[in-house]
Amino acid sequence: MSVLPAPMPSTVDRPVGGRAMVLAPAVGLVIGSVAAGVVALVQLVRPNADLLTAVLAVLVVAGLSGALHLDGLADFADALGSRRDRETMLRIMKQSDIGPFGVVSIIGVLLVDVAALTTCIQAGFGWQAALIATTASRLTLPWSCRTTTPAARPDGLGAVVAATVRPLTAAAATVVVLAAALVLTWLTTAPDFLRLAGTAAAVLLAVATAFATTRRAHTALGGTTGDVLGATVELALPVALLTLALTT
Numbered sequence: 001m002s003v004l005p006a007p008m009p010s011t012v013d014r015p016v017g018g019r020a021m022v023l024a025p026a027v028g029l030v031i032g033s034v035a036a037g038v039v040a041l042v043q044l045v046r047p048n049a050d051l052l053t054a055v056l057a058v059l060v061v062a063g064l065s066g067a068l069h070l071d072g073l074a075d076f077a078d079a080l081g082s083r084r085d086r087e088t089m090l091r092i093m094k095q096s097d098i099g100p101f102g103v104v105s106i107i108g109v110l111l112v113d114v115a116a117l118t119t120c121i122q123a124g125f126g127w128q129a130a131l132i133a134t135t136a137s138r139l140t141l142p143w144s145c146r147t148t149t150p151a152a153r154p155d156g157l158g159a160v161v162a163a164t165v166r167p168l169t170a171a172a173a174t175v176v177v178l179a180a181a182l183v184l185t186w187l188t189t190a191p192d193f194l195r196l197a198g199t200a201a202a203v204l205l206a207v208a209t210a211f212a213t214t215r216r217a218h219t220a221l222g223g224t225t226g227d228v229l230g231a232t233v234e235l236a237l238p239v240a241l242l243t244l245a246l247t248t
Contacts, residue, residue, distance in 0.1 A: 001027040003066040018164030021145045028138030031064045036127035054117040072230020074102030116241035123248040132181045133240035136203045140210035140232045142170040150223035157226030198247025206236040
């Protein structure tokens with residue numbers, strides 16, 4: 001979930017995969033904290049460089065994620081865009097090249113990320129938005145791996161983590177992230193019901209993105225894959241940032 005060094009378990013099986021998915025928001029918290037630090041630092045040095053600040057923060061999130069989620073988004077977009085049968089789409093997703101749908105999807109989400117974060121920065125909610133949205137986007141992973149979501153193929157990352165997280169566990173993770181986001185918003189900004197509502201909506205819409213994406217993957221592919229998980233993260237990030245931008 002990131003390029004940051006971390007100790008490796010001696011074995012990687014489905015129980016380990018399930019625990020990793022539940023802990024995904026914690027990884028988002030770490031990455032989001034770095035991005036939030038970048039926002040705060042650049043704003044301190046150049047208070048009026050809102051666009052530059054947003055671009056650097058978005059690049060930090062992508063870089064610390066190893067751009068793996070963006071790669072998954074591109075593969076999933078190319079597969080769906082092909083409008084072919086299930087086996088062909090799965091084959092397209094395993095290919096190393098990228099097609100026009102993949103290119104457009106990457107450019108699209110990055111543009112929305114930058115534009116939405118710029119709006120949040122201009123509204124005085126920049127570093128908070130980077131932290132909340134990045135964490136919320138990783139909250140999609142436990143929901144995307146809930147017990148009712150099968151793997152699309154018998155091998156690969158999807159086979160290790162699909163159907164490993166109980167909905168109750170995913171719901172508990174959601175409550176923790178939602179509560180933390182609301183407390184952060186309350187403590188770092190002037191009391192504002194709309195902003196608090198926007199924070200809650202950003203987290204919940206990120207979760208809704210997981211449901212929508214896994215449903216589409218189940219219909220088209222028969223289940224989830226590692227690429228679908230990455231795509232869900234990358235789709236949830238602009239959804240959360242856009243929600244915050246529209247409510248701050």
